[in-house]
Amino acid sequence: MIEPACLRFLLVALLLVVWPHLFHLHWSHVALFLGFWAWRWLGIARPRLLPRGPWLPLLTLAAAVVVIVSRRGAIDLATSTGLFVAGLGLKLMELKRDRDVHIVVLLGWFVALTQFLYDQSLPMTLYAFAAAALLTAAAVRFEAAVALGWRPLARTVAGLMAPALPLAVLLFLFFPRPQSGFVRLPFDAVARTGLADVMEPGAVARLATSSELAFRVDFEDEPPPPAQRYWRAQVFWRFDGRRWLRHPAMEQPRPRPFPGQGRRYRYWVTVEPHHRRWLFSLGVPATVPAPARLTRDGVLRARAPVDERLRYEVVSRDSYRFPALTPLARNLALQLPGRPSPEVVTLLAELRRGADGPEALAVAVLSWFREQKFRYTLHPGTLGPRPIDEFLFRRRAGFCEHYASAFVYLMRAAGVPARVVAGYLGGFLNPRGRFLEVYQANAHAWAEIWVEGKGWVRVDPTRAVAPAYVEQVQDLPDPVSVAMPSPQQVLEGREAPASTPVRRSLRSLAIFWGDLEHRWHRWVLGYDRSVQARLFAWLGKRWPAVAFGLAAVLALVAFRRQTGGRRDPLQAAYEAFLRRMRRDGLVKAPHETPLAFARRAAARRPQQAAGIRAVTEAFLEAHYGRGDRRRAARRIRATLRRW
């Protein structure tokens, strides 16, 4: 017979263990488990409700059929987890003897482990630990002869789980790693928010309010100045009048990176999985990381879709020497969806008048944007059949992709090779970890024009229209989760929300958490085959020393346990005193009281009587009286030092 209070505790612990699974399992599997769970809960008060006899195998069969049919017979992770969770629910039905409890607790531990197949983030890891601890507490409560208070219970659980920690660390370090990740994680085809494959009006604006993280960057030295923080990901060449598309020829790999010059930035990018192939670099990359290749238009492409968090090292330079434009590239960079409208032609003729060369023309276009009071807005409304003309001459309000698109169109119409670049701008520099956090809200689009003798030159038309907004975004004052001012607010020059204590603590919490998460990704999740191989290589010659050191530590721990290292400090201090006396030839008999021993010892060693008395008094006061044990232990140690 199992005590109801213990049983309820176990059931609650199990529910919490299974909880994370409830969000990604098939609804019927969830219903199975919750149904069994509720059944068992009701059965605590009314045991007659519980199934018995032939009902149990029937239920088992039914549950298995439900799981397999709902998955249409697919043998995959979801099915196995579903079977497992449903089985755990079934086992609750026959929770009668101690052995059943042990099995359920073991199954619960395993379920807590399986959650890592779906999510290995830091919060989930902490949750899994807490759930496992709770389950252990439930097991302890069953085993304990008397009801334990919370504190002894917590102490017992900690004592049981702590020895597992070194083993877990060793296994983490030395267990052979599969090629990538633990298992291939199934992910929903619905990708997370992020850059799209094509750029059409509204594609970037959709991201502007997303506080989701895109990637983090650690710099070797100081991060680049805010105005330089353009993270290139995509280059668009073809324009069909509405959408910008990439060009397959330009996606061909380029064997060598472009030769760069000027200041050098070495950095490590940790990309959140986005299930596409693009990677990010500060401007054009000067090196190509292993998991990527460089395209002809100077962006990094991953060799496989980024389904897991990916970390790579890149170097970027201030400027590059680009090879001369190939005829194909020139054609692509001048491509237009049709003949420019008369309005555009007139405008360009006017702008060209004072401008000499492509750069001067770019400046003229930007100042025209400014003079004509173009507005920056996230909600420009949909454009008609001729979006460029409508935007340039009537609507005159748009988001960064409108400006990049219109600017490149005008440059191309004026005969200057130009292309649209999409990626991210700026980010938040985490002051604790000195790394840059780039969010989806940092998504941005800008332009690059070809200048003979200089190569591709970056022009950001949005900067001309909404300088305040760009400055804000390229060096965010707060993590986005705390407060992302909407572009409207920034443009209207509205004051940032007042700095209240709550906001300040939220801010430091977000910064702290971001740092912690980043470290987790870097040191724990980033520990892959290659890092392990490096560790093995490092251990190569040193392993005897390391093994010896570990053995020594273990032996020391075992020795301390045996000799009472785990006993309380007062006993330990008093035993130190007794050892000292033993060296002087005075041995305390087990049946001798401390006071009697002190009298005997003081009589034999009159010159040490004061010390003996001091030690004994401190011990008696604290061990048998109400004195503070730790303080007494310190006093004894101090006396022994002065011996």
Place this chain on the structure above:
Amino acid sequence: MDVELRPLLATLAEVILGKERQIRLAVCCLLARGHLLIEDIPGVGKTTLSHALAQLLGLSYQRVQFTSDLLPADILGAAIYDERERTFRFHPGPIFHQVVLADEINRASPKTQSALLEAMEEGQVSIEGETHRLPQPFFVIATQNPFHQHGTFPLPESQLDRFLMCIRLGYPDPRAELALLRSGGRRDGPDLGPCTTPERLRWWQAAVDRVHVSDAVLAYLLALVRRSREMGEFPLGLSPRAGLALLRAARAWAFLHGRDSVWPDDVREVFAPVAGHRLRQAGDDGNAALETLLESVAVP
């Protein structure tokens, strides 16, 4: 030593020469609200001790000489018909005093003995359906002759258990005896004025209950009690009640020495007087079996 108790003990030591430990044990027994059995030959100062104790504490005192024809009513009192008021009136017996010396208790018949011991245990006397409370504090000192003579009824174990301690006074040492002889053995002793009040005594008794006992000491005490049952040296081990008695006595002993927590030494000091008579071993001191028991239990 507790400062307030010092004058009391000092005066007692002047009255009974050379018996400081016994005096302390007697006071300890009183503080622990227990009763004292003194097992000794006549003429070593039992009466003097009990009388002096009562006087110094300002308590009422009565001595009852037990004889074989003593009846329960002679101790407890009786309801006697009052001619004038035409009702029965209760005449309290000698037991209605705060300190009662029951001299040579083993001379009385078991019936009388058990009447006394029942009253000691319950702190009240019931006669003719009426209950009369005994005075507080209430302290019985009983004496018995260790040598089994004709016409004596030795107390059974169950009755012995009612006494918290059993001590022996023993002969005084030569120096003390010389001093005694020199003083001429003034039987009534110096005129002792009370050096404290009954209220104070009750306050002390309450303070004894508050003396701290650590888990370590409890474990030690328990180990002693259990060992006494396992050793095989004694016909009967110590009962749980004996354990409680030991605890109370140790608390009082610690209080007597001015401490607010019990040390293992306190348990050891009171062990022989508390456990000796319960283990059917002769009273205090110099008992080899008790010594073996103490030496076979480690002090935690």
